[in-house]
Structures are given as C-alpha cells and as structure tokens.
Amino acid sequence: MKGRHQQARAVLDKLHPPDEAAAEFLQIDAQMQIDKELSTSYLELFTKPSYRKRLLLGCGCTAFSQFSGILVIST
Numbered sequence: 001m002k003g004r005h006q007q008a009r010a011v012l013d014k015l016h017p018p019d020e021a022a023a024e025f026l027q028i029d030a031q032m033q034i035d036k037e038l039s040t041s042y043l044e045l046f047t048k049p050s051y052r053k054r055l056l057l058g059c060g061c062t063a064f065s066q067f068s069g070i071l072v073i074s075t
Contacts, residue, residue, distance in 0.1 A: 001032055001035075001036075008025065009021070009025055012025050
C-alpha cells in the first residue's frame with residue numbers, strides 16, 4: 001500500500017515459485033485496489049445504523065461478560 005511493489009515482489013519470489021509468486025502478487029494488488037475504493041472512516045461506526053448496531057452488540061457483549069463474573073471462575 002506504500003508503493004513498494006518491487007520489494008513486495010522480491011519477497012514473494014523468495015517465498016514461492018515464480019508462477020505462484022506472480023499469481024499471488026496479482027491477487028494482493030487487486031485486493032489493495034478494492035481496499036482503497038472501500039476505505040471508510042471511524043465516523044461511519046456511529047452514523048450508519050447497521051454499523052452502530054454491530055458496534056453496540058460487540059461492546060455490549062464484552063461489557064456484560066465482564067459483569068457476569070465468568071473471569072473469576074475461569075482463572
């Protein structure tokens with residue numbers, strides 16, 4: 001993602017045979033392009049309703065597991 005394609009390709013060449021390294025490099029490059037197009041900010045966690053629901057469920061489950069006392073039993 002920092003534009004060091006030659007170094008990345010050299011590392012893949014060390015780890016894999018040439019044909020597999022080329023295929024993996026293309027997969028990584030394609031995934032990076034998708035990630036750049038879909039980049040989001042943390043602000044969307046609070047403004048988008050579906051993300052807000054997931055955030056509350058995740059944090060709520062973690063908080064209630066702390067309150068339940070299960071950590072005292074498991075340690």
